Amino acid sequence: MRKLAIFVEGQTEQIFVENLLREIVEKNHISIEVKKISGRKKHRVSNPIVKDQVTIETRFYVLIYDSSGDTQVVSDIRDQCESLSSNGYERIIGLRDVYCKSIADKTSLDEYIAYKLSLERGLHYSLSTVIMTDPIPMNIVLAVMEIESWFLSEWNHFPKIDAKLTLDKIQTDLGFNPKTDNMETRLHPSSDIDKIYRLVGSSYDKNKDQINSIVSKLDYEFLYLKLIHTVPSLGKFIGYINLFLN
């Protein structure tokens, strides 16, 4: 049985990653464990959320850590990598957004991109300075600007939420087209999702039910086969998963 650990910044990413894995790996072959880590730096505590049975058929064991905060993802990886490596994990992937409070005042795409490049370089450096007894690959992926840009890019699911949410309506009412425009250039994708929901009298405030609702309606085949080529950050994330699976 091969083992992979994925650290994510919050509940949205955790639910999405769990569903993605269940969709792309044959059900009997994967066993997923989810833990939530919370608390201040010196007092991080992890609590179990989900733990699948491991059977004789299980080929892949994936441990998903919800780090409860964007800045905690790399920090938690650094804290746990030695123990994960010694427990047979062969790769660690971190997933967090670019968007965070410290860039909320930035207004131009150029500023966001410059920030994203600096952040990517910084987090990569942070992982590269870890000293492990038995080093394993560790990768960090930044969803640009938020994981909701991946949901926006998967435009097929909007009519499943409400039949009135057509691409034409989104284009007409909100001025962008999730199918033809690059959703990685949207500065605040979760806000865009909220605006789309509001077109049909609903809203998006990242509560668990809403996330489950969106994630369950995503077309994973489309994500896995098509969008990985047009949404670079998604492609990178799935690419690392494929490196593990293959």
Add this chain to the structure above:
Amino acid sequence: MKLDLISYCEDDNLASEWRLEGCRLGNINLIVGKNASGKTRILRSINLLASLLCGNRNLHPEKKHRNWTLTFDSDSENNQKIYKLITQDGKVLEEKYDVGNKNYCTRGSLGKGKIWATQVGNYIDFQIPTDELVALKKRDTIQHPLFEDIFKWSNSLISYQFGTDLGRRIIDFPRNQRKIDLRDTEQVVAIFKSGNREFGSSFIEAVKSDMSSVGYNITNIGTKIPGILLAEKAEEEIDAKNIKIECIFVQENDLKVATEQFLISQGMFRTLSLIIQINYLLKANKPSCILIDDIGEGLDFERSQAMIKLLINKAETGLFQLVMTTNDRFIMNGVPLEYWSVIERKPGLAKLHNINNSREIFEDFKFTGLNNFDFFATDFYLEGFEEEEIIEE
């Protein structure tokens, strides 16, 4: 008057040369370096010059060649002050003081020089002993009032060595109204008594409150005759008025009896002593600059962090300039990088890296999400990200 820049060199062009480079100071400063990198030496060089300038110390014959240039108030071109002093063998080789664009005083190795006389409206010649400083010898609020600034700065600069006892073993003897020397940081009992006498409960409460913020909850603090002097006699049998030897005691809220200073743990006493002395300075005599060597030494993680937070909060009021040194990871993690200067040690040179001369590296580090300690431990302050290619596996 705020010290902005120090240039210092010992034994220029000799095998023993030691030079300080890039020492630009802000209002709050943490000088970080490995052991023997020159942290203490930097503070000593500042303290030595201040001691000479305020007359607390005389030039001693020593082989060492010393060359200081201090720049004050550099944010205002007209008000910037540059003081230069070169000494050797207990003598002044050169001394110079510029204010704004004007030279205020220059003297050479024979003690001869020229100084601007305000009321005369011209330069006047002088000659003073070669082992004396013009800045001190020529203090004159009518003719040379600009020397007063430098005197006040030097006279109210206090240097603490946190890694020492800070007066734990020193008790207070009768002083017969002798003035307390605030530079003698061992005299904490006398300083405490003065604070209590001059400022009463506001001083006591400030000390208690600061101690509490560092995690030491004390319900009472005062002075008493040391128990060892009372021997087996009951305290009330002693006519306390005739016994003036006193020590500090504290009553911790989780202990039944008070603890005398000799029995207080080393870390707690260092904290108490520093808090007493700084509170007294702030109430009695606005300090210009406080130097603290090895801040946090002997304190645990939580108390180090709380101590540093307390000091920074006090310095952020702008009442004094704070310069601290450390190689303690807890302290480093508690101080924002913008206050840091990291010493790069080279043979004969201590080069300081700070946000003024390495802004890009300091700002880049924020993106790593690492603890501040790692900025130092990984040599990021020297190399930054470097231009390595990101290789993905």
